[in-house]
Amino acid sequence: MKYGIIGAGNVGLTFAHYLSISDKNFLVFTHSINEKSSVFRYIPESAFTEDFDYLVHNSDTIFIATPDYAIEKTIDSINDISKQKNIVVFSGSFSSKEKRIYNLHPAASIPQPVFDDNFVKEIVFTAKSSPFIEKLKNDLQIQIVYISNYSPLYHAGAMMASNFITILLFAAENILKNFTKNKNDIKRLMKSFSSTGLNAYFEKHKISGPISRGDLSTIDNHKSALRGKKEGIIYRALIKYGVNHLNAKK
Amino acid sequence: MKYGIIGAGNVGLTFAHYLSISDKNFLVFTHSINEKSSVFRYIPESAFTEDFDYLVHNSDTIFIATPDYAIEKTIDSINDISKQKNIVVFSGSFSSKEKRIYNLHPAASIPQPVFDDNFVKEIVFTAKSSPFIEKLKNDLQIQIVYISNYSPLYHAGAMMASNFITILLFAAENILKNFTKNKNDIKRLMKSFSSTGLNAYFEKHKISGPISRGDLSTIDNHKSALRGKKEGIIYRALIKYGVNHLNAKK
Structure with a gap:
């Protein structure tokens, strides 16, 4: 061709x-x-x-x-x-x-x-x-x-699994920068966090962390800590989805 | 010890x-x-x-x-x-x-x-x-x-880089299931999407996709397609953060 x-x-x-x-x-x-x-x-x-x-x-x-x-x-x-x-x-x-x-x-x-x-x-x-x-x-x-077909819905799902992972990592990085200034250390942390987060999906197909343990007081503390920060909107959206997902599995 | x-x-x-x-x-x-x-x-x-x-x-x-x-x-x-x-x-x-x-x-x-x-x-x-x-x-x-120290803010950042990647992939999977029923195909897609999304962060430190091209009409179409779906809240939160992140870099 x-x-x-x-x-x-x-x-x-x-x-x-x-x-x-x-x-x-x-x-x-x-x-x-x-x-x-x-x-x-x-x-x-x-x-x-x-x-x-x-x-x-x-x-x-x-x-x-x-x-x-x-x-x-x-x-x-x-x-x-x-x-x-x-x-x-x-x-x-x-x-x-x-x-x-x-x-x-x-x-x-x-x-x-x-x-x-x-x-x-x-x-x-x-x-x-x-x-x-x-x-x-x-x-x-x-x-x-x-x-089966193409539509904005398919494309939105595609973006969520690719571009949005990048955005999520930038948001997490922006928070963790408050706890170490060393760029190489942040990269090491982000690699450790993200590779195990990916693995939880691909190998265990299971959410982990405080919501999976029903530890809602920890979540509330996070929400308070994020009040006024621009990462708060991401936190609240994903927590809500995660809680619904876990409840639906019960 | x-x-x-x-x-x-x-x-x-x-x-x-x-x-x-x-x-x-x-x-x-x-x-x-x-x-x-x-x-x-x-x-x-x-x-x-x-x-x-x-x-x-x-x-x-x-x-x-x-x-x-x-x-x-x-x-x-x-x-x-x-x-x-x-x-x-x-x-x-x-x-x-x-x-x-x-x-x-x-x-x-x-x-x-x-x-x-x-x-x-x-x-x-x-x-x-x-x-x-x-x-x-x-x-x-x-x-x-x-x-430097531990606080709910640190922990929230940690969750965003780990558990939240898992949640995001479940949300994307839930959308993509509308386009193929083959579980193995979905896994192949999710691996391809997520590994390049991670790579965009770690290797290029750069967001890609429609927002990086200023293609706001595509974003609007996605938002319409997600209206009434529970993934919509995640989409809107991450798009907003991504747009702000890109604008701040200009």
Whole structure:
């Protein structure tokens, strides 16, 4: 297949690097190639084009790696040139009834372009099952989990399991900074806390801590301590959900 | 040192196993030894006692591994027998002005007793620096990060980085279950999402996703989709914090 990528941001460049190490035929559209010079170590300069028409004409499958709000306009621009192209959006929110338009959503947090050769191979993508997606999976050698449909609800769930973990750790860090100024110590603590928190979900599938012991006075003390702090809203929301979850299991 | 452990729950038994594989002299107080028979593979039956006085008399350092609300009463009971013992609480909330009372808080989520020989070695404990804690660290060969003091605020931060990750993943799972019923697929997705979310914090120290791209219309769509769902409160709290965090960095 001949691939085109529109959008040279975190996802577009990460994917372009993967196509490059996989020896695929591909082009990346960007408004200004010069600005990308720092990535030419990972993606050959010859893969970049500032010519949108050229990219569309020379691709049979076009990945749209723009922010969600620009997807519709980008699809229109492609269709103005050709209505024969397979279009793949990396979006977890956007969905189209058109047959040629597919979703391939990386189940990943990608805060900047990742040029680690194993990254794309190790993440899991979601997609709706179809012969085209099957072909794509085989050609790109990626992992796919099939889901029934895309909607803002799916995307919200996806964000909760990825971006929100990052946000939660920033909130915890902001509190723990009051107890040690040593950045390396905070990192050690956060690694210890978070890896066991993840493990409690994946290995035991069980919440731990004061709420699981019914220790509500400790929770009340935490709430008082967080009064007036911006982390308080996160604390109250997650405690409430956790208590409901534990009660529902009884 | 001769160690006593009061409380044979998740933390007490996990620690007792560690003392056992480290060939330490220790006793564990429990109200009913018979109930513990399933753990005798990991902790010798001879280490358990139902005699509180016996444990206190035969220990120079006593770990209190009860829920937080029972700590004060347990300290009183020890002091009624002897005022010479070093007392160590595993609590992140409790603090005492008394000199003989120390905190050693595992920076970990422990949803059930862990008898993996490496678990205690790999987690990090927090403690306030003192000659006794230094002696304990060397004798037990554990990792310690020193913090300035213990308070409900510290403990709330600790929970956010550990138990709350577990709760957040349950919330995300509950949403994603609407899109695939395959439990193994959900686990694969959650692993992919969460490991990259953690990585965004530890490696890039950067939030990703729609808010980092200023894509507020996507966020609004998520909020609408979550209206009436119990995950909505978590979504709104974390988005708000994430937006503030990103704005503060500008």
